[in-house]
Amino acid sequence: MMDLTNYIGPKYNDFVQKLLDDRQTRYLGIKLITPFTVVLVLLICAAAVVALYRLAFGIGAASNLSDAWPWGLWISFDVLGGVCMAAGGFLIAGAVYICGLEKYHCVARAAILNAFFGYLLAAISICMDIGRSVVIWKALISSQINSIMFIVAIHVVLYTSTLATESSPMFFEKVGWDGARHKVSRCMVGVALFGVLLSLLHQSSLGAVYLIAPGKLSQIWYSQWIPYCFLLSAIMLGLSMVSFETILTGKVWNHPPPRDVLSGLGRGTLIAGILYLALKVFILLDTPGLVGMVTDGSFLGNLYLLEMAVGVVLPIVLLSFKAVRNNIHRLFAVDILVISGVLLNRLNVGIFGVQEFATRSGGDYFPSAMEWILTLGMIAFAILGFKLCAKYLNLFPQHH
């Protein structure tokens, strides 16, 4: 290990040494320099260049957005998608710290950290997406209580801080700041409760963003229930995501995923999925002409059917079998279905669903190379960040 005493002094060197001491997590067998990590780093560097270009030359120069398509890939995937992928954080924190479901304690740290990176992804991307990035703080002090965007902005900031607080004990533990760790642990229940509150509101308010645009967002997705659709699908996806990430880390790193936890998550996904499906079916029957719209073979109708079949109906059918819930490989496949289905839903709402209106007023949109690079770079950032945390922090505490 490097000795930095000569450069930063013994005090900070000691701190760095503690942080970089990976003896505790060596059993996971995480290698830092792999071809995959190199690709991640390259993507992040490319995204950083794009971000600088975007800040210097403006949003119009970096993206293919236009007056007919004011929001594109960054909002639909990074923000809507990133936030809903983070829903696992509040669910697991709530289950462990409030409902006392100790079984899930072993996945809590990873789930919360995962959510933290999801929110970072969303927050950085929205900073890139808004036209005047450096004054984003103005959205927090305006008290525009009629604006969902004001509420969303407040929630992003508060919940990202909450997730950082919830994740901080493993950092304090690592560097040996026991006092701080103790203090955070003592208020963890309150913090978790606050996190649940913020998440319920934030997940649903992202759907509520579209409430003001009836007739712009296609009727297939627009309804007065869209906040609840976003919330329920986020819960479904969140649980799936925790399961996916637990199985995946178990596959690539040397730690066996806890089976009872996974089947519990599968059951949770099933329940959330049934509620979501029930709401969707209710909307389908409640809106006049909607059944015709989704079954007429049009592009949007087909997207809706695909999203519902892949993300909701098929997973529910599969998860209702015990044989699927108790088999890691099958669960993994179902998780992938749910994740792609719900992410498709966010893309449908954010991009495809406004297509009809946008093309009627004269515009077309396909994300520019820079938009793709930034989005890929943000995903790479989340993966690499998670990997580094897994290497240097005690992310999977069941082994102790």
Added chain:
Amino acid sequence: MPISRRDLLKGAASGGLLLASGVPAHATMSTTLPPNAVGFLYDATLCIGCKSCVVNCKIKNCEPGGALYQEGMTKPPYETKGPGNSGQWDETQELTGKTLSVIKVYKNGTCQTKDAEVNGYAFFKQQCMHCITPACASVCPGGAFKKDPDNGSVYYIASKCIGCRYCQIACPFGLPRYEWDRAWPEVRKCQHCRHITKKGGITACAESCPTGATVFGKVTDLREEAKRRLALKPGDEYQFPIQTVHSRNRQPRKVARYVDKVYGLTEVGGTQNILLSGVSFELLGFRKYLKNQALPELTWHYIAKIPWVFAGVFIGGTAIYKITHRKEGDKS
């Protein structure tokens, strides 16, 4: 420590309840016409498509205080790209970050008759309608859109804008435009020539209209005038006012056949600019099915529930915590 935590939760929950009981039933935005609301009446049957209004709009709004004005600008931001245009003249095709109003043409078949839907043509004007309850002002997270409480014009304060473009999503008419080509962009839209109308003047478009297709005035007067015109018999002669609705300068013209509708009376709760046309508004690209409902209300139903969620989560969460951690409490 558990006691202080309980107190904290109690405080938060009662705070939430207090908030919830004080939540107004409607969005905190007025849904009635301001006392001195002004606007214009655009009568498409009078419009000859000369685009004087578009030209004057751009010139007047590039004066200090205008909606297109930028410090240090030497000439208006003309759009000189187009087939055959060698950079000589302003050629606006669409509303853009450089153009606040535009005249477009509807064409059908042989284009012989003015204001006929079949084998006819018609001009129409696109620009901010100045809603009575503007969606843009309600959704803006920075509060960059304001509705003047006196004359009701919806204007934009660039220093408060963060550039999220939610206004573009929310506007039912799809009107706010963004300066995509600038690194520090602003939203551009008609602001009723605030720098002129606040001093008692009239909007640039009404000022320059030679036929009285655009007349400026108080909204109540404009509505009366519009209804009067709808009641006229096609083919009769009528003295059409020029520039302002009560102008003494009037031109006699034969009344065209109107579609029986004043656009802007009920759409999204009403707008301050209102339109008359001989061709159905839907064919001119104006959206059908805009209900007589102020759009911010759609969002408010959701926002009004937030304090209840606060109270519910804190009370419910504390209850669940108490129940699930009962045994630990007994032990200690």
